[in-house]
Amino acid sequence: MIYKRLGDYIEPVNIRNKELQVTTLLGVSIKKVLMPSIANTIGTNMKTYKIIEKNQFAYGPVTSRNGDKISIALLEDFEKAIVSQAYTVFKVSDEQEVLPQYLMMWFRRPEFDRFARFKSHGSAREVFDWEELCDTQLPIPSIKKQQQIVAEYNTVTNRIQLNEKINTNLEATAQALYKHWFVDFEFPNAEGKPYKSSGGEMVYNEELDKEIPVGWSVERLEKLTKKICVGFVGSLYDSYCGKEEGIPMLRTTDLTTQGMSYKDLKYVRKEFHCKNIKSQLKKGDILVARHGTNGMPVIFDADFEANCLNTIIIKPNKIQISSKLIHCYLNSVETKKQIQGSLGGSVQSVLNTKIISDLLFFNRNDTTDLISKNLGLFQAEIERKRSQLFQLEELQSLLLAKMTQVELKTLSS
Template structure:
């Protein structure tokens, strides 16, 4: 297999923002896409920033604090400006090397490892244009490049469509929660909106507002039992999802709890409340919950998801959640028939989301397979 030196196919581009012609400032994620820059540009001379145009690559040469990845992306939108410390290059001849094919090469985990290995410096490490030019890769025929790019983009587009569907399902769930438990327009026994059709409302002193007749105010602990997650370091790899505050961390070979549950972070990103329907293991910096009453979990999940817990600070620089705080939370408790109907409606949405997310997991694996095949292409 013949590998080619990348420097023979690309050319560095150095264009500064003279006259402040461009004002769209972008950063580059280590997940290989452009994003809004975090830099405060008030009072900053934007003429010193570099300009990136369509189909140009931008990368952050500093790798010291970038984990195990290198931040590089292919510009597909309008021209923008980027940090003066970034480097920009473009393909010399797109009839020989397809930019989207090259981006696929950069998305390979093997490239990230290579870039970190080739980074140099003492206090700060850099992977600069010289090192980028020394990258070697297979350059098959343009037709072959376009074929594999088409396959990869088809998978990527399907993943994006699925993500959009999940976002719409989530928006539907939030709207339904508001309609039922904020506006009190849940369907009555005749299928009509409760409040607007004359459903009886009574004043509640604890909440200082009217609530539907028959509803109560209680404690979160009336509906659920809060349990601590457990350490996972003794577990082996498997197919059981392992949850942390950021979501799934990996997969293990044992089950901590095998029924639906609401997962609540104990530290860090406290607002990342999760509703889980399949068997799981949660880490010891998470709480998981066991329902005391049927059909309450998805209601509890929605109540907690609407709250802002990140402002909590119990004597520590890191926001922390406690069982005492959770158990003492006041919560509106609807009648059982309303909870049962809401649980039925929302679980249909959740089941659909699970199906889509499972599909996306398989599609992501297919993406990885396509990327791994690049190394075996004939040059």
């Protein structure tokens, strides 16, 4: 296996935005993508910012703030953009020798992150500087082999993106169905027609200060669940954490708009899990972050044992209401307004179990049962797609791991 010094194939780029011709400002995330910057640039001299062009890289040399990840990314979605002066911009010297996309695959490897963290140095903050990046060793096969590796990786990546898009559409459709039935009150009447627009009888409800369908009740969410509680509150310490083994401990950072993330999991020892019964999770439980306006509600949809840290857990009474119906309810605009009102208008306030328990939910047994069944079909398909996603992500990781196993040729051959 022949490894090459990366510095022999890359070179720094230091072009400033002196003419202010480039306005797209990007930042490098620890997910190794360039994304729109959220930095406050009012009063900032944008002439000093660096220009990055398509197929060029940017990375943040400071590693002490990023946990185990190195902030490095390849620009692919724009022809030109600007990044902060704090980033180092560089490019491949000769794309006939190294494909930028192949190199980016190497940077995505967890082994690269570990190497960079190990090589980082400094007292107040640790830095993985340009010289150390250049000293990185990696295999560089023929350009044809690189193209094959990149094509295979991109095929898997595109399938992942397609599945994510399908799930986003399924979630949006489920949310729209919930709104149609439980907000607009256009659920099917006895004749299968939309209730309200077909002249369905409405009655004023004092508690909500609005009209609701006749025969509907208003219930506190607590009455429709088995339990609403807070999981283990505290920090993860070595005394009860396992190293990449044990029981997964889900945190607020694992709650995403795509659902529960099972990447980069933290683990606790079995005895810790058994001791903390209250925070043990079962499939169908809903986790709500304790900070923010609506807490990013997410359904725990895995079949393995897990515990949770610093989150509110809602355990639905599935005889009365499905997990997906509660999930759609928590994500609705109306519920967010209820939560915001309970927080007193502050987005920084901490959610507690009382706020969640006291949320008011419309309920009518036959209608609730019917929409629960319909939304359950959506959730089953979402879980099926997510299962495919996990398999694709494992394949993606395997392709990155196999980069050291390709049959290599020297550049002179």
